[in-house]
Amino acid sequence: MRILFWGTPTYAVPCLDSLVATGHEVVGVVSQPDRRRGRGARLQPSPVKCQAMELGLPVWTPPSLRQDSILAQQLAELAADVFVVVAFGQILPPEILAQPGLGCWNGHGSLLPRWRGAAPIQRALLAGDEWTGVSIMAMEEGLDTGPVLLERSLPIGLCDNADTMAQRLSRLTADLMVEAMTLLAAGPAPTQAQPTAGITMAAKVKTEELWLPWHETALRLHRRVMGFYPRAVTRWQGQRLNLLATVPLLPERAEELGAICGNPMMAWAQTPWPTGQPGQVVAVAPGEGLIVATGGGNLLLREARLASKTPCRGTRLLQVLKAEVGQRLG
Known part of the structure; x- marks a missing residue:
């Protein structure tokens, strides 16, 4: 399948690598703009952008997706079958969500509907949750509200931290997203609406x-x-x-x-x-x-x-x- 990949941090890199390694045609990558980091505050590309360049993939780094008709047109011309989104960092507007024929799919680091939002790993640890996981979700305008195609759980140990859990969830996201693409390529894939009970929000850490x-x-x-x-x-x-x-x-x-x-x-x-x-x-x-x-x-x-x-x-x-x-x- 023709895939446009959206992602920014190290967490998203294994998913990009897995999609390429399993033979999917990744037609491009969208990531956050270069940021000033480290000593000297030099402009540095995101980990996903670095990996995309290493793979020889075209990269877009828009500062904003809102009211960017030129970007929307450029992405439409890629004729991607599906958009895959993992920790991108911006909300995709309706006109972009509507582009791919097989939809936009997000790899979210929680067992939805628990911990919708920006910091699911941190909030699960802070709450003392014994389990977390990954949900592959069809994206819609609401924040992490879409129906779930695949879900897999992982235990949280007493001494697990945000870094160790992110590494495990990142690998699981990569595996599960490849499985999701196989299902989508085979025909209409059954999804399940998220329960209306048990919704919690993972607010950004202050x-x-x-x-x-x-x-x-x-x-x-x-x-x-x-x-x-x-x-x-x-x-x-x-x-x-x-x-x-x-x-x-x-x-x-x-x-x-x-x-x-x-x-x-x-x-x-x-x-x-x-x-x-x-x-x-x-x-x-x-x-x-x-x-x-x-x-x-x-x-x-x-x-x-x-x-x-x-x-x-x-x-x-x-x-x-x-x-x-x-x-x-x-």
Whole structure:
């Protein structure tokens, strides 16, 4: 089939690669414009644009799709059978949605209708969901409201973060989209309308959400660190400290922690550590990190990045922070 691919971040690259590798004719790629990134704030193309250029595919990077009749005409002239959209970053207007004969299909990183919107992975982790997945959905004017062609689920582990889940969901999206294209090529494919119950919205993450409120429980704080990885932040001795890996030391989940992190962690979860004020260091764990009091239970801080320094873990983290019992985060 003739496919026009829409995508921007690294998350979308495996899907583009899989469509090309399975013999589909990708007639072009639409991605977000080059952005200023990194040191020196130099203009850099998106990961999808980079890969498209590597594959020798034509690329369009419109700043806006609204009222761009020239772009709409150029895309129509490609005569694509189907549009495939994965994490593109703009809403497709009706005149573009109507172009391909076999429709526009979106690979969305959640089990719809749960977590419609911009940040499904982050919101699933923050909510403590035990399962997530990928939905291949027919696009319409509503935000992630279209009927679902294929859906596949994945478990979320206690120590999964936004990066590990994105990698797994990205690979699943690629596999499922190839399967979807096979179904569409064979004839009309049956879809299922999304349920009207269980709708939740995955709002874009706001900067103020990234700051850790130490009065929350250890489990809630851990979910923030995992869900907002690598951006969850607090203060340490007047400097920004990004938390990258934590473990909630919960006696009721000691067995699970032992299975994930090893038997020592199971024992630590069952240890009656000293109590303290939320954000206060109550123990220094040699070779592991800091044990910090919260609004409910203790949180082991295993990996972090102080100011603009390199991320550090375990013994190195303790050396960098020079932490002592009684000091406070936040």
